[in-house]
Amino acid sequence: TAIIHVPPLRDRVEDISPLACRFLEEFSGTHDKEVTAIAPEVLSLFQGYHWPGNIRELKNTINYAVAMASDDTITIGDLPSRVTGQHATMLPARGRREETARHLVAATLSECQWNKKRAAEVLGVSRKTLYAKIERYGITR
Secondary structure (H helix, E strand, O other), X not given: OOOOOOOOHHHOHHHHHHHHHHHHHHHHHHOOOOOOXXXXXXXXXXXXXXXXXXXHHHHHHHHHHHHHOOOOEXXXXXXXXXXXXXXXXXXXXXXXXXXXXXXXXXXHHHHOOXXXXXXXXXXXXXXHHHHHHHHHHOOOO
């Protein structure tokens, strides 16, 4: 059995843009939104980010950004703070973050016709975590 070493995403910056665009296509369809582009400053930020979660983190970041986008282009304001490097004092109030998370989980469940396995995959979390979020946020069908 041969061992194949795949370097982390942070060491393959040339792969970031095509992967991000692929995930944008996927999640635009999943969220049924016309988000068709990623702003150049976002791609630049992505290339400088250390991606501790590798490709899965990039995928989850694009999923989040598409859900948050209010226009056809993902901008810095659509990204999660862990990627933009915002300090805690710059984040929205806890209640706002909770409502955003609740909305994202509920919308994903709806788009997946309440197939929890698929919704968990789309959100990049385990089914156990998804069930906990459904209970925590009081989401019902």
